Amino acid sequence: MTPILEIINISKTFPGVRALDQVSMIVEKGQIHAVMGENGAGKSTLMKCIFGLYKQDEGEILLEGNPCNFTHPKEALHSGISMIHQELQNIPTQSVMENIWIGRIPYKGKNKHFRWVDEEKMYQDTVSLFESLDLDINPKAMLKDLSVSTCQLIEIARSVSYNSKLIIMDEPTSSLTESESKLLFNIIKKLVKQDVSILYISHKLEEVLELSHHVTILRDGQLIGNFDTKKIDSQFLVNKMVGRKIVDRFPKKDSKQKLGDVRLKISDFSSLDNKSFKNISFEVKQGEILGIGGLVGAGRTELIESIFGLRAIKSGTIEIDGKELNIKSSRDAIRNGLTLLTEERAKTGIISKASILDNMMIVKQRYKINEYQKLKVFLNDKKRREDTKAYVDSLSVKTPTIDTNISNLSGGNQQKVLLGRWLMVSPEILILDEPTRGIDVGAKFEIYSIMRELSAQGKTIIMISSEMPELMGMSDRIMVMCEGHLSGIIDGPSATEEKIMLLASRYEEKE
Numbered sequence: 001m002t003p004i005l006e007i008i009n010i011s012k013t014f015p016g017v018r019a020l021d022q023v024s025m026i027v028e029k030g031q032i033h034a035v036m037g038e039n040g041a042g043k044s045t046l047m048k049c050i051f052g053l054y055k056q057d058e059g060e061i062l063l064e065g066n067p068c069n070f071t072h073p074k075e076a077l078h079s080g081i082s083m084i085h086q087e088l089q090n091i092p093t094q095s096v097m098e099n100i101w102i103g104r105i106p107y108k109g110k111n112k113h114f115r116w117v118d119e120e121k122m123y124q125d126t127v128s129l130f131e132s133l134d135l136d137i138n139p140k141a142m143l144k145d146l147s148v149s150t151c152q153l154i155e156i157a158r159s160v161s162y163n164s165k166l167i168i169m170d171e172p173t174s175s176l177t178e179s180e181s182k183l184l185f186n187i188i189k190k191l192v193k194q195d196v197s198i199l200y201i202s203h204k205l206e207e208v209l210e211l212s213h214h215v216t217i218l219r220d221g222q223l224i225g226n227f228d229t230k231k232i233d234s235q236f237l238v239n240k241m242v243g244r245k246i247v248d249r250f251p252k253k254d255s256k257q258k259l260g261d262v263r264l265k266i267s268d269f270s271s272l273d274n275k276s277f278k279n280i281s282f283e284v285k286q287g288e289i290l291g292i293g294g295l296v297g298a299g300r301t302e303l304i305e306s307i308f309g310l311r312a313i314k315s316g317t318i319e320i321d322g323k324e325l326n327i328k329s330s331r332d333a334i335r336n337g338l339t340l341l342t343e344e345r346a347k348t349g350i351i352s353k354a355s356i357l358d359n360m361m362i363v364k365q366r367y368k369i370n371e372y373q374k375l376k377v378f379l380n381d382k383k384r385r386e387d388t389k390a391y392v393d394s395l396s397v398k399t400p401t402i403d404t405n406i407s408n409l410s411g412g413n414q415q416k417v418l419l420g421r422w423l424m425v426s427p428e429i430l431i432l433d434e435p436t437r438g439i440d441v442g443a444k445f446e447i448y449s450i451m452r453e454l455s456a457q458g459k460t461i462i463m464i465s466s467e468m469p470e471l472m473g474m475s476d477r478i479m480v481m482c483e484g485h486l487s488g489i490i491d492g493p494s495a496t497e498e499k500i501m502l503l504a505s506r507y508e509e510k511e
């Protein structure tokens with residue numbers, strides 16, 4: 001049988017980076033083919049070459065045996081290839097159904113000048129699409145009112161709606177919860193039964209081992225190998241991706257390290273609608289890492305955004321070092337030593353038209369401008385560059401220079417730049433919302449090490465995470481939320497996945 005896709009010796013170079021170097025792979029019909037590799041390995045670039053977003057410099061791509069040279073994604077879609085992008089492509093100001101049928105909106109009336117949108121058909125088509133995928137989303141809701149995970153599910157639904165032969169999924173589960181991911185896996189299994197092929201990129205080892213038939217591994221733009229998933233395990237994957245042996249996934253905490261006094265105290269926090277979260281009280285000590293677990297929709301992001309002054313609250317007080325504070329904006333929060341790394345880097349983090357240098361310096365320059373002034377007037381560009389370079393190096397951001405536009409970095413490397421932005425202001429309290437989303441195993445370890453180092457210096461860290469191993473591996477204590485309530489706080493080292501899941505799925509009202 002002719003394979004659905006053959007990639008033969010593809011190379012692609014960007015200024016200063018050889019993103020793909022003679023990569024070859026074959027995807028069979030009805031196969032789930034995973035592509036893995038560290039941040040910047042070239043995975044997304046390869047997918048974009050297939051989808052017609054980039055043109056490879058060398059090599060050939062065959063679709064069902066025929067050479068395809070797409071110059072635009074439209075041609076790829078037309079030939080039966082669709083793609084879920086790593087960075088969500090939704091239009092927030094439009095409805096769910098408009099987002100699904102974008103470019104294919106059904107019209108009433110044949111004349112191009114006298115036609116109007118067939119809302120009813122669009123609605124019905126969306127309903128049946130969602131039904132077939134077991135999705136419970138209102139087609140008329142506006143995208144901007146929905147969570148990241150719902151937007152990701154919509155993106156998945158859209159890619160399926162093209163009835164493609166091959167669907168490229170670039171980190172489709174990066175912002176999904178475990179149960180939502182299961183939903184996606186069921187969709188994928190159904191598609192594969194109909195002989196659809198899936199190219200699947202993910203940093204989640206367990207997921208790839210469970211789901212895929214075959215894995216292709218890239219490192220620094222080069223093909224490391226194609227493997228039958230049945231014959232490999234997670235250690236093998238990690239070693240091939242990283243090119244060296246990684247023994248521990250989490251750096252150990254120094255057993256001598258003791259926690260200090262209470263640094264942050266949150267009392268009786270309730271959201272304005274009294275629904276997103278309700279009566280939340282907790283404390284975090286100096287040097288402590290507090291994990292926050294829970295399912296998406298549990299109110300975790302809303303809670304920390306409120307603490308950070310981004311959302312108005314109905315009630316609640318914040319104390320730092322025993323002093324009650326009035327935090328009404330992110331500016332107040334930053335001035336009081338708080339920082340927040342948000343979960344949605346595309347929407348709230350990245351300044352896409354700017355360089356790494358500007359993206360990293362933006363906060364520090366605003367709050368500590370005197371460190372970068374010469375004679376109070378001139379900007380000390382040399383120091384800006386030195387400081388940025390130091391963080392780019394210590395976080396191992398993979399880039400030719402610090403003047404590179406941030407949108408040219410791979411997803412994981414963009415995340416590292418944002419982390420650097422906050423580390424630069426040496427905050428006392430760091431709130432990290434899904435800090436390692438889309439980050440590869442090696443770089444994760446680096447970020448965990450930085451967290452350990454900061455806590456050893458007495459900094460306080462709050463980390464929201466949907467990844468169980470990360471919560472258990474890094475937190476001193478884990479606070480679990482369920483439907484806006486604090487359902488329990490457990491000790492990190494003795495936590496189990498079962499205990500966390502139980503608290504995340506059930507809240508018992510106390511008398």
Ligand SMILES: Nc1ncnc2c1ncn2[C@@H]1O[C@H](COP(=O)(O)OP(=O)(O)OP(=O)(O)O)[C@@H](O)[C@H]1O
Nearest residue numbers: 014019039040041042043044045408409410411412
């Ligand atoms: N448009 C571009 N211009 C310049 N360089 C680019 C561009 N796109 C990608 N690169 C570079 O090519 C390399 C491969 O990037 P790519 O996005 O393919 O990585 P990836 O494997 O998808 O990583 P991640 O897991 O972080 O998403 C990186 O070094 C990246 O900085």
Ligand SMILES: [Mg+2]
Nearest residue numbers: 044086410411
């Ligand atoms: Mg990528």
